[in-house]
Amino acid sequence: MKQFVLLLFVMASGAALAQEKSNENVPQWKGKFEQLDQILPTPNEYRTGSGSSGIKYWQQQADYNIVAELHDDNQSISGSETITYYNNSPDVLTYLWLQLDQNLFAKESNTSKTSTSALKDSSSAKTMANQLSLWDFDGGHKIRTVKDASGKDLPYTINKTMMRIDLPQPVKAGEKYALNVEWSFNIVDLNKVSARSGFEFFPQEGNYLYTVAQWFPRMCVYDDVVGWQNKQFLGGGEFALPFGNYKVSLTVPADHIVAATGMIKNLAQVLSDEQIARLEKAKTSFDKPVLIVTQHEASEKEKNKSREKKTWQFEANNVRDFAFASSRKFIWDAMAVSIGNATPLAMSYYPKEANPLWEKESTFAVKNTLEVYSKYTIDYPYPQASSVSWINGGAMEYPMLSFNRTRPNKDGTYDDKKLNRTLNGIIHEVGHNFFPMIVNSDERQTTWMDEGLNSFLEYLTETERYGDRGLAWDRAKASALIPYMKGNKTTMRPLMTNSEQVIQGGAEQYGKAATALNILRETVMGHELFDKAFKEYSQRWAFKHPKPADFFRTMEDASAVDLDWFWRGWFYSTDPVDISLDQVRWFKLRNAQTSLEGKEKTVTKGDLASPKNDKKAAEDFSNGPNYISVIPTDSRFYGEYQNTIDDKAVITKLERKNLYEITLSNKGGLVMPVIIEWTYKDGSKEIDRIPAEIWRVNEHKVTKVFAKEKEVTCVWIDPQKETPDISPEDNMFPRSELPSKFDELKKKTK
Numbered sequence: 001m002k003q004f005v006l007l008l009f010v011m012a013s014g015a016a017l018a019q020e021k022s023n024e025n026v027p028q029w030k031g032k033f034e035q036l037d038q039i040l041p042t043p044n045e046y047r048t049g050s051g052s053s054g055i056k057y058w059q060q061q062a063d064y065n066i067v068a069e070l071h072d073d074n075q076s077i078s079g080s081e082t083i084t085y086y087n088n089s090p091d092v093l094t095y096l097w098l099q100l101d102q103n104l105f106a107k108e109s110n111t112s113k114t115s116t117s118a119l120k121d122s123s124s125a126k127t128m129a130n131q132l133s134l135w136d137f138d139g140g141h142k143i144r145t146v147k148d149a150s151g152k153d154l155p156y157t158i159n160k161t162m163m164r165i166d167l168p169q170p171v172k173a174g175e176k177y178a179l180n181v182e183w184s185f186n187i188v189d190l191n192k193v194s195a196r197s198g199f200e201f202f203p204q205e206g207n208y209l210y211t212v213a214q215w216f217p218r219m220c221v222y223d224d225v226v227g228w229q230n231k232q233f234l235g236g237g238e239f240a241l242p243f244g245n246y247k248v249s250l251t252v253p254a255d256h257i258v259a260a261t262g263m264i265k266n267l268a269q270v271l272s273d274e275q276i277a278r279l280e281k282a283k284t285s286f287d288k289p290v291l292i293v294t295q296h297e298a299s300e301k302e303k304n305k306s307r308e309k310k311t312w313q314f315e316a317n318n319v320r321d322f323a324f325a326s327s328r329k330f331i332w333d334a335m336a337v338s339i340g341n342a343t344p345l346a347m348s349y350y351p352k353e354a355n356p357l358w359e360k361e362s363t364f365a366v367k368n369t370l371e372v373y374s375k376y377t378i379d380y381p382y383p384q385a386s387s388v389s390w391i392n393g394g395a396m397e398y399p400m401l402s403f404n405r406t407r408p409n410k411d412g413t414y415d416d417k418k419l420n421r422t423l424n425g426i427i428h429e430v431g432h433n434f435f436p437m438i439v440n441s442d443e444r445q446t447t448w449m450d451e452g453l454n455s456f457l458e459y460l461t462e463t464e465r466y467g468d469r470g471l472a473w474d475r476a477k478a479s480a481l482i483p484y485m486k487g488n489k490t491t492m493r494p495l496m497t498n499s500e501q502v503i504q505g506g507a508e509q510y511g512k513a514a515t516a517l518n519i520l521r522e523t524v525m526g527h528e529l530f531d532k533a534f535k536e537y538s539q540r541w542a543f544k545h546p547k548p549a550d551f552f553r554t555m556e557d558a559s560a561v562d563l564d565w566f567w568r569g570w571f572y573s574t575d576p577v578d579i580s581l582d583q584v585r586w587f588k589l590r591n592a593q594t595s596l597e598g599k600e601k602t603v604t605k606g607d608l609a610s611p612k613n614d615k616k617a618a619e620d621f622s623n624g625p626n627y628i629s630v631i632p633t634d635s636r637f638y639g640e641y642q643n644t645i646d647d648k649a650v651i652t653k654l655e656r657k658n659l660y661e662i663t664l665s666n667k668g669g670l671v672m673p674v675i676i677e678w679t680y681k682d683g684s685k686e687i688d689r690i691p692a693e694i695w696r697v698n699e700h701k702v703t704k705v706f707a708k709e710k711e712v713t714c715v716w717i718d719p720q721k722e723t724p725d726i727s728p729e730d731n732m733f734p735r736s737e738l739p740s741k742f743d744e745l746k747k748k749t750k
Ligand SMILES: [Zn+2]
Pocket: 428, 432, 450, 451, 454
């Protein structure tokens, strides 16, 4: 045992010394493979070191009973809600925090105060009006009353987008508390302001299409990590919401169709017998959507605007939010999807302006999303998922409901780009049902946990169901990240940055995060280990509130792959991937017989390449191999061992081999696995895949020797562009091979 230790020591120190000598000016060691111990929160009985919830994990619940009316005459909403709040925490609560998101549009909002602006030679009136808050719009939540269950007024304080209600009696652990809030607000005109919720006006016919969200005072999350999550809503960072059960009754113009989170509970009061029969038919239509409201029917209603009202009743259980859309313009179709033992409905609501694009594509896109996401995460648990057409620049997600952009041209035509954008949008927003609606992360603090994971699954859905349809699908592809990684570092932020401080959110929180996961699956972990771990995370945290550490830990816990280096590089740094193949040297053994006879000969550096060959050898293989000697193992290496190894056998094994010593530098800083493609003289190819841990001792420069049967003509690092290497021109040896090789790759990827 002792001898063995000594031998290891001799070998290790020799190797270290050699490394040190050849890298005299190496940059500082940055501990890229050190564990994240100091950075991740200490595990406890709420959240374990394995990444799952602990034995004492708890979360709050907020049930809502909402009665509201949509006023089509002045585009406003008024409502009354009873919230039943369940304090499942071990803590005593003396106040509750609610979110008043509409206050983003109030005159005194911090969003307009803190957004920066500058003057240009010419600007559009709309831009100027937005910059200087010139709209004459009375926005914001108007709180009329806040009362307890017995109707007594409760004291409250509004701080911008947050409202604190002070409780007359503390709510103890395990207790519940009911309160009532009455409110109203004016709905934002989406033509003027880009928002997550608002109305679209059709001036030719005088009709409105409402997409309504963040519309009722909503409970904040109270949890074991931050207490009350009452970070102000500035418009960028999305939402953190507790789960609960909703009963919502919405009064709207009688000829409106309402799309919403949950299921309609009073079909007979809001739909005709014929519409109910069509909806029934949709429940067993698995191959194509059934129209519940046709384009013709919707067009008729547009002409004869009803003055009557109707009240729709919805119920949704175990959801974190409730949104709805309402218009007489809605065409409505639905079909059934088979997920496990359930058959949820995939549905779409759209005005005639969205046809023929939407009737062809939307509901199928919903179905494809539910099927593929369920495979990689958990079976879709809700009874329906809907896609609503709106016209705002972005798209937005809610439980069972999403607002999606893009409509065809006025004449009904659309090109591939528009089709792709439509499909991208629907798949992405419907996909958000899983992250963050079910795996309920805190969007206000961490954007990649929903946007990154979702963009990654969006990519899997698109490639599985729609194939390669061009640039629109590229967000998770490594090569698509290269322009970003090549860009200006001063505007880059690590993924672990709060969304309000992010400059390139699309490229980072969506694109980089999705690419990271794609690389993790394709190159680092492999499908089997990744898919199991990712599913484990989804199952562990479905209907719970995960934090970044829970994801990082679960991915390792379920796979036995130490990924701390990966999280460090991809989530905590802005380093790009840039590996350079500095040098390849070709060697063969000197005649074996001579080697064995030269017993006194010791291997020194000078043996590796004779000086006259060095320069030429550094450029290509044309000067033939250099020669090295393999000599018998000195008896002192064996110490007290009785046995010795068969030197001759080793030498015989290497005799005809070509030895290649490759030198790689990590110029970018982000450590990555090394994928080496060898092209042999006979035209055949071979790939060696080296895990990222090759960089664990020297993060900057490594050399490694390979023994190959055949003569090599070209060595290429990452030939299929699995990693976003920002300077691929130094990935090949000999360098001169590069242009032809690139043409070859281009042909392949077309
Ligand atoms: Zn999203």
